[in-house]
Amino acid sequence: DQDDYTTWTPDVTNQAGSYVIETDGEIRCGIKVPGETLILTSTDLWRARYIGMPLVYSFTRVDTGCGSPGNRTAVKIGNRAVWLGNG
Numbered sequence: 060d061q062d063d064y065t066t067w068t069p070d071v072t073n074q075a076g077s078y079v080i081e082t083d084g085e086i087r088c089g090i091k092v093p094g095e096t097l098i099l100t101s102t103d104l105w106r107a108r109y110i111g112m113p114l115v116y117s118f119t120r121v122d123t124g125c126g127s128p129g130n131r132t133a134v135k136i137g138n139r140a141v142w143l144g145n146g
Contacts (some may be wrong), residue, residue, distance in 0.1 A: 080105055087127040090140045097140050099133055103124040108133075140145045 060066035060073040084102030098105040133142035
């Protein structure tokens, strides 16, 4: 929950919750850029944007085939993110 890091149970009065990213890959890392958080899996790239209640975040697959081969392979340079790819 945004206001209480000990609250993990979803309720209409908080912003705790969960979302299953539909990917064949494994989550490798995430990196905060202006207005969103990028989530790199081993196969694709996802965008998480804060939208407020009731869903809190929206998740969008940005592209496939651009995943990261390992953890901590992304860096932020200015307002952009770059990472090592599998190819």
